[in-house]
Amino acid sequence: MLLRSFAVQGSWNYRTLIGAGFAFALLPALRVIYRDRPDELQAALQRHLSIFNSHPYLVPMALGAVAVLEQTESPEVIDRFKSAVRGSLGSLGDRLVWAGWRPVCVLMALLLVALGSRWLTSIVFFLLVYNTGHVLLRVYALRAGTRYGKQLGEHLRSAPVERVQRNLQRSGAFLIGILIPLLASGRSLRVELPLWWFAIALLAVVVGARFGAAVRLPLVFALTLFTLVGFALEVIR
Amino acid sequence: MNWFVYLLFGGVVGLDATSFPQAMLSRPLVAATLAGLLLGNAEAGLYAGLVLELFSLVILPFGAARYPETGTAAAAAGGALALSGTASHGLAALLLAVVFGLAWEQVTGLTVVAARRVNERLVAGSDTESVLDIDQLERRHLLAIWIDFFRGAVIVSAGTVLGGLLLHALAPLIGLQQLLIAGALLTGGCAMLGATLPIFGNVRDNGIPLALGLVCGLLLILLR
Numbered sequence A: 001m002l003l004r005s006f007a008v009q010g011s012w013n014y015r016t017l018i019g020a021g022f023a024f025a026l027l028p029a030l031r032v033i034y035r036d037r038p039d040e041l042q043a044a045l046q047r048h049l050s051i052f053n054s055h056p057y058l059v060p061m062a063l064g065a066v067a068v069l070e071q072t073e074s075p076e077v078i079d080r081f082k083s084a085v086r087g088s089l090g091s092l093g094d095r096l097v098w099a100g101w102r103p104v105c106v107l108m109a110l111l112l113v114a115l116g117s118r119w120l121t122s123i124v125f126f127l128l129v130y131n132t133g134h135v136l137l138r139v140y141a142l143r144a145g146t147r148y149g150k151q152l153g154e155h156l157r158s159a160p161v162e163r164v165q166r167n168l169q170r171s172g173a174f175l176i177g178i179l180i181p182l183l184a185s186g187r188s189l190r191v192e193l194p195l196w197w198f199a200i201a202l203l204a205v206v207v208g209a210r211f212g213a214a215v216r217l218p219l220v221f222a223l224t225l226f227t228l229v230g231f232a233l234e235v236i237r
Numbered sequence B: 001m002n003w004f005v006y007l008l009f010g011g012v013v014g015l016d017a018t019s020f021p022q023a024m025l026s027r028p029l030v031a032a033t034l035a036g037l038l039l040g041n042a043e044a045g046l047y048a049g050l051v052l053e054l055f056s057l058v059i060l061p062f063g064a065a066r067y068p069e070t071g072t073a074a075a076a077a078g079g080a081l082a083l084s085g086t087a088s089h090g091l092a093a094l095l096l097a098v099v100f101g102l103a104w105e106q107v108t109g110l111t112v113v114a115a116r117r118v119n120e121r122l123v124a125g126s127d128t129e130s131v132l133d134i135d136q137l138e139r140r141h142l143l144a145i146w147i148d149f150f151r152g153a154v155i156v157s158a159g160t161v162l163g164g165l166l167l168h169a170l171a172p173l174i175g176l177q178q179l180l181i182a183g184a185l186l187t188g189g190c191a192m193l194g195a196t197l198p199i200f201g202n203v204r205d206n207g208i209p210l211a212l213g214l215v216c217g218l219l220l221i222l223l224r
Helices: A019-033 A038-048 A059-072 A075-114 A119-158 A161-185 A197-236 B003-018 B028-038 B042-056 B070-084 B087-124 B134-173 B178-200 B207-223
Strands: none
Touching: A019 A038, A019 A059, A019 B087, A019 B134, A038 A075, A038 B134, A059 A075, A059 A119, A075 A119, A075 A161, A075 B028, A075 B042, A075 B178, A119 B028, A119 B042, A161 A197, A161 B178, A161 B207, A197 B042, A197 B087, A197 B134, A197 B178, B003 B028, B003 B070, B003 B134, B028 B042, B028 B070, B042 B070, B042 B087, B042 B178, B070 B087, B070 B134, B087 B134, B087 B178
16 A cells, blocks of 8 residues: 555546545555455445545555554445545645655755755755655554554644644745855856845845745746847847 | 657656656756756756756645646756757856746646546546446556656657757857846746745744854855
């Protein structure tokens, strides 16, 4: 199930989200539970093809818990359990991984590049560090799911999620702080920008912080316009 | 240069973004660098990946949100920069590669939506009464993964060739000073760093670590 969980999003679609992937990953457990009962196996499979979503790294938690519940509980209880954990596992993973672990690891890699490390060092460091956390999280998730089953919600409530999230947020802010002067100096592109460019860079940071992700599209347009101006200048020359 | 290997690489990048195994080979920094490496210039890929990664930090794959696919686009941009042989045009080529990458990710995003619609027909059916047996489920789920692999291979290779041609033709035509280009790219990068701060919570709450980081960064510059 753990290996199959890496492919749980393989058939992601807008109707059932990772429903089919969840059933795909759960199959090894279902085959054991419903050995010699093909009709019940098919019925169980059909139930799990319905809509489901979760952060991909935490889906082993749901898989483990459902594998336990399939042995003892009715289909209605299992469906209610899946509906209950769906939102929690999604938002937990989003907070800890997509908005935590991943950007922190990316920022560390960017820092290595900005400090002049070889490309191989930065890439290997990033992949090793990130995926150590990634795989450990999946393993922990599967163990927690099989261990706690229906009591998974209580276990998650007592887990130090807020503390981990807070530490990741502080780390991310710290790394952004280090990167700003390194980028503003130009060294990450092996050029030396004048000192006063730091003021422009700081202003850009403030604008970015103020508007968040909404600043991306205008920036893309600005860069495109800048490029077109470059063409125009050459034509005029 | 082995195009078959490059196609496989593109497939892996496309796959890694969502389908399997999400090990972040599809991050722009990684994908662009590896694309550059495969086409003979890892450093060119690294620089394209650096800037495009800064632009990707704020893209968060929450829920069923639709977003541009940055990994395959970055691979195409890094590969195009390496393939075009425009290193002599320095940062002008990098600027063009970044703009191309940012535009190409809209195309790659559309292919993701199309692939998901295909997946819907494969495994979700057109009505609630559809039934899949075990063999059908496993076959179709794996087929969906293969389709995503093929999508990645095509979109990265096509983007690399198109981008390479554009860079080769247009990079010499950019009449901007190197410092100005560097300033524009890095200022954009700084703005994106600022835009990333809210991801880590309230900016005021993170004032102390941010300030500490700034001091450390300044010290690093002064000491080097």
